[in-house]
Amino acid sequence: MSALTVLYALLFYCAAATLVVGVARKCWVYARTPQPLKIPIPPAPTTRRGVVLRLLMEVVLFRSLFRSNKWIWLFGWLFHVALLAVLARHLRYFTEPVWAWVALIQPFGLYAGFAMLAGLGGLWARRFLVDRVRYISSPSDHLMLALLAAIAASGLAMKYLAHTDIVALKAFFLGLMAFDWQPLPADPALLVHLALVAALMIVFPVSKLLHAPGVFFSPSLNQVDDARERRHTAGWSAKIVHVDRARGG
């Protein structure tokens, strides 16, 4: 067992634990924190079903963003859909036998790699070209784009420039999941790719990537517009007591 294999095995255990525990902890905090008042933002549904539909439209189609700005929507949606396809394509490294639908989407996953880069490129260009977006960008916003772009680029590099031994790679990950470590191929592109992915997993729970769980907890999106029909109380508003004096007659 090489030191490299041990290092990467430990790195991925740490990264996975950080991601899962970190995001679960944040979700716990979001779920436990009360929302004392009703603050849905229109167009607010009047039923729970409507809220589910609304959240689906937001998460799947980025509806509000579409209304807001077509360029951000185009690049942002392209990136996220491509990322989803790429992630799905990578499932073949973690399943044996490979699921039929995962086998089916392999070619799309490849195009998606380029689409991902295109989306990221568009979003990044806006951070330089649009003065308003330039003003609000912190170093971390650029770094996040750099990280994602480097992950996509190093992944594509393994497909088109310097092939790696994907059979051995798959054995490595299946081994990690079964706690039966297998050697990791020592190809530079692969090592860079994996290190960056681990970095992304580690920063996820302490960065703006929290928008992913956050959107589901956003009261302005997930509350039902029924303030008059149902009395809503939580946190400080659940502690309100009226001292109704029988005044006058």
Added chain:
Amino acid sequence: MAAFETPPLGEYPVIPPVREGAMAHSKPFVAKPDLQKPLGFPGELVPDWEKVAVTKLGELVSQSRALQVFLDSCVKCGACTDKCHYYLGTSDPKNMPVARQDLLRSVYRRYYTFAGKHFPKLVGARDMTKDVLDDWYSYFHQCSQCRRCSVFCPYGIDTAEISMAARDIMDSVGLGQKYSNEIIGKVHKVGNNLGLPGPALRDTLDGLEEDVKEATGADVRFPLDEKGAEVLLVTPSADFFAEPHVDGLIGYAKVFHAAGISWTLSTHASEAANFSLFIGNHDNLQKVAERIREAALELGVKRIVVGECGHAWRVAYSFWNTLIGPFDFLDPRYPAPQHICEVTYDLIRRGALTLDKSANADKVVTFHDSCNVSRGARMGDVPGGQFLIPREIIRACVERFVDMAPETIGEATFCCGGGGGLLTDDLLELRVKGALPRMQALQQVVEEHGVNYLAAICAICKSQFTKVLPYYKHPMDMIGSVHGLVSNAIVFNRR
């Protein structure tokens, strides 16, 4: 106050380039200690205020899921950057919603997040310093909490929640805004924003009864503190005397008169407005709202109806059931509370009102959707009723009605520029500049359709437009109440 120029109206709306610091000089008068104390706030900046502020921030975040999620989730996509009327009118980048949020988010990150504690420069985290506090005071008083940005945010991040929290923190360290806090003090002490005591109110209402008698010959009553009335009307105190507000009050009275609904005002709750919303303080919010419950119980009414007031309707529709409910003492056949527009619309639909459109034949009307009604509340029983119902009332009362450009009305409506506790002359420059997007849309319908009447259902909108319309070369009396139109059109049938 420094002189300023009214922004020019171009042929079409433009997104201005960023001009840093363009509005850094704008800040409202600070509340003196005697205005702070009655609200439960320290009179002046407390020693150790940095620590107090940071602790208060942590408390507020732990008590509000909205703040938790909103402070964590922003990805700086830029979707909101061109949505705020104050940015569009001033070009100051700190008036972009995301940048305004970041004033507070940067402090939250510094003290309450891993990244901000260990890598502040990387994520734009900042220590709580006097410079930061000054920035807060200036720019959180350049937000009218209209929620337009949150309609366009992919995560529904509501800048109003953040600006309310920031103001609450500032109040808690002794830095309050004179305008809002003085008004809240008057409500606590006298019962309304204007500080109008009971006898003066009775006098005013008697005067209105005489005026209406003279104009129509009808005995339209303006009852005060009448026990056993069916409806308690709670309306902004501006309705009691100022033009064009009072035309609205006369309109409500005529509607009740024509429909034969007994109603009353209350001296104890002679104010619908609740400025505590603007300063984000829930103790004051609850206390001011509680007067309505007390008045309704004392007078033994069956229904509570709210007059034309934007943020009051948000508080009433969205928060009253939580703050002063349950309303199990009211008639369950009616929504509690009910908007005066819902009452009037219902009567129109049932054919219970006779309206003569020719009384408004001189008017070409457009409707300004007030931000708090549009994005903080609803009317009727279907989504979007708050847009439909006022328009249907207007259409029933006037011959010619046109809407402004669709991206400037409905849920995307632009704030008048004076909401959220900014309707004060020490912020006049901000108010005039912030009105730019609305004025742009208005200009278009004036030129294309000859619009000469801008109807609204909010006391703040009405006061704000009365003040700023002349800056954009429109007559100040172009603004009016929706129920002012009803008042003109209504015909009393002899019974």
